[in-house]
Amino acid sequence: MCGSHALTPSEAGPGQPCGAADGRCIKGGWLMAAKLCPVPYKSLETHGTTQAAAAKHGCHKEGSLSGEGGRQDFQECRHPAVIMAAALTGVRLVLRSSCCTTVNRAISSSARVFGIKSRWVAPLYKTLKHRHIKMKSLGLMPVNKRSEFIEWNYDAELYAFSKRLQEEFDGDALREALTDASYIAKETQRQQELGVSDPGLAMNNNKELAARGETVITEYCFGYLRAAFPLLPEEGISALVEYCQSEDVMSAVGYGIGLRDLVLCEEHPPSSSTMARCFQAIVGVLSVSSPAPRCHAFVRDFVVAQLVGKDIDTIWKVENPMGVVADILHQSGRGEPEPRLIFQSGQETIQAVYHVGVYSDKKFMGSGYGETVETAVKEAAHDALRKLFQITDSASPLPFGKDADVVPLKTEANISLDNWSIDKTKNIITC
Amino acid sequence: MTTKTWNLFWGSNFVRAPLQNGVGRYVQQLQRITFKFCKTHGGSKGMREYIEKELIGFARENPGVVVYVKPRRHRSPCLKAEYLNGGEEYISTHVNTCEDIVKWVEYLRGRSGYPVERLRKYHHTDYPSIQGPWTPWIHRHPGINIKEYPCEELSAVQPTEISATQKLLELYEQQKQQQEGVGSTTS
Incomplete structure (x- = not known):
């Protein structure tokens, strides 16, 4: 044969x-x-x-x-x-x-x-395993859903899910939050193919809850970040909130709290957009079933916590820092920013380094290093902005836990970048 | 085991926590654990004992962990742990006693789900310094910028050790003091 x-x-x-x-x-x-x-x-x-x-x-x-x-x-x-x-x-x-x-x-x-x-x-098993790994890395191997295994109890999983996060969810609403629209469409189609004319699936998808959760997350992030960075311009706050609301962060949090196996959707593993929507829906459920402070604490511990260890400069990029410094000084009635060389070493070599300081009215504002004078000036202007906005590396960390509970959320917007001046910041109390 | 062998197979990493765990609140990373055993075979004796005595207590103390019990005829017992970050751990508990299994379950309960690796350090920070990076000009006085060169003060050799002349002078002084001391005691 x-x-x-x-x-x-x-x-x-x-x-x-x-x-x-x-x-x-x-x-x-x-x-x-x-x-x-x-x-x-x-x-x-x-x-x-x-x-x-x-x-x-x-x-x-x-x-x-x-x-x-x-x-x-x-x-x-x-x-x-x-x-x-x-x-x-x-x-x-x-x-x-x-x-x-x-x-x-x-x-x-x-x-x-x-x-x-x-x-x-x-040798045969070695070869087979090698092929298996290779196919897996190429994405040719079908990945089994965890729910297809014999040891799977969805009720127990949902119970453990809420206990794990130390939250109380409304059971039906939680199921709704975990149901994606694609799952309902697929189930309906499958039943129709099997001859059931009216499938009668009494399920709702999580779109409404996701919209509600998105609103909650946005509102809380704005309030929290304005309070935590009172001198950061509103543009910076918006950029940070946008980062927190981005699909990458939302889906990463969703994966991290174990939604991967729980979410009902067509594709497997769930795509990042599905996962992000699902996590927003979870926040939506929490806003329905729990009091506001509890929901806010959830958003803070899982969403805002993703900002820890991140550099704000990389999230909110100021394109022309020297121009921004000049505008701010102009608004404040101070002198023009003046970049001055503090130190230099190894000129006209590949290891050249320049240390530039930014001064205004002979007052030091910030300094930066660079391999050329231009980059050093740009870095110095960035440093001056960081010092003005109080987002330096040595700034106090974001408040979490008990510290965060006592910080009142700030509803009014921070000063925008166009109106930002040093005099206006004098009355702002920083926490 | 040499370091090279370890790095070849296990690798190394810094201390890390999944999803900034513990910054806001602590979330137990073990999400489900499956106890697989045989109802009749001797190899599963310890596992059966564990299920009879300890399992209810474990499940009660860890409500965030889904516990599955899976009897399989004439197959050796094992523990399968699944973590929130997708990590999985398999522990064979063949002919282990109940006490051994208690320890293994405790081991699985506290894991993060990341593979066991050599830790390069027992602490880690994203901000090694809040004062900025080191440069050759740290702690140098900026006054040297406005000096007129050549400058005798800055060009002078700054001796780190005492010279031979100074050493001789010191010896001479010491000798002199000793002689004076001897003279005063004799008189």
Whole structure:
């Protein structure tokens, strides 16, 4: 079967043996081959007899079987009195004899029948595993949903989900939040294909809840970040909120709290947009079922916490920092910003470094380093802005936990960048 | 095991927490654990004992962990733990006693789900310095910018050790003091 046309297991089908006579097929093929052409009982009996008889007559020690002389002895040692016992012990002896150094085709083939894994098995499994890993990395392997496994209880999962996050969710609303529109569409279509004219799926998707959650997250992030960064212009606050609301952050939080296995959607694993929507819906459920402070604490602990360790400069990029510094100084009635070289080293080499300071009315505002004077000036202007907005590395960290509970949310907008001046910031109390 | 071997197979990493865990609130990272065992086989004796004695208490103390119990005929027992970040851990508990399994479950309960790796340091920060990076001009007086060069004060050699002449002078002074001391005691 294997000689002319090698069938793959899928071609052959599960019930049919794929040809395995030449040992090039998978393990299932070997078992099938064994069933198709079992070793004749007589050959077993003969073999067992010879070994047992040889042992009895003391002319053979196990492991020393070699050469024609030994076989001659076996022929002579055959004795009718030991045939019965030998037939009974034949199987065991066959297995044992496969360990002998002599190559005996009959023995090795019987050994395969009885499941002895000879030296081809390990390399085969290695190759199969290698292929498996490769296909997985290429995305060709289907990933099983966790809910398809036998040990899966959706109710228990939902209970543990709320307990894990230390929140109380409304049960039905939580199920709704975890149901994506694509799942309902797929289920309806599947039932119609099966002949159910009116599927009657009393399920709602999570779009409304997601919209509600999005509003809650946006409002809270604005209030919290304005209070935490009172001197940061409104443009910066908007950029931070946009970052918190971005699909990447939302889906990362969704994955991180274990929504991956719980969400009901068509695709698997869930796409990041589905996951982001689902997480927003979870916040929406919480805003319905829990008081506002509790919902706010949830948003703070899971969404705002993603800002910890991030550089605000990378999230909110000021394109022309020197121009912004000049505008602010102009608004404040101060002198023009004046970049001055503080130190320099290694000019006209590839290791040149310049240290530039920004001064206004001979007052130091900030300094920066760069490999050229232009980059150093830009860095110095950035540093001056960081100092003005109080977002330096040495600024106090974002408040969480008990510290955050006492900070009142700020509803009115921060000063916008166009109107930002040093005088206006004097009345702002920083926390 | 040498460091090279360890790095080859296990790698190394800094201390990290998934999803800024603990910044806001702590979320237990173990999300579900499956106890697989045989109802009759001797190898699962400890596991059966654990299920009878300890499992209810474990589930009660950890409501955020979904516990599955899966009997499988004539197969050796094991623990399968799944974590929030997608990490999985398999522990074979063949012929383990109940006490052993208690320890293994405790081990799985406190894990983060990240693979076990050599930690380069036991602490980590995204901000190694809040004062900015080091430069060659840290702690140098900016007054040297407005000096007129060549400057004798800045060009002078700043000796780090005392010279031979100074050392001789010191020795001479010491000797002199000793002699004076001897003279005063004898008189």
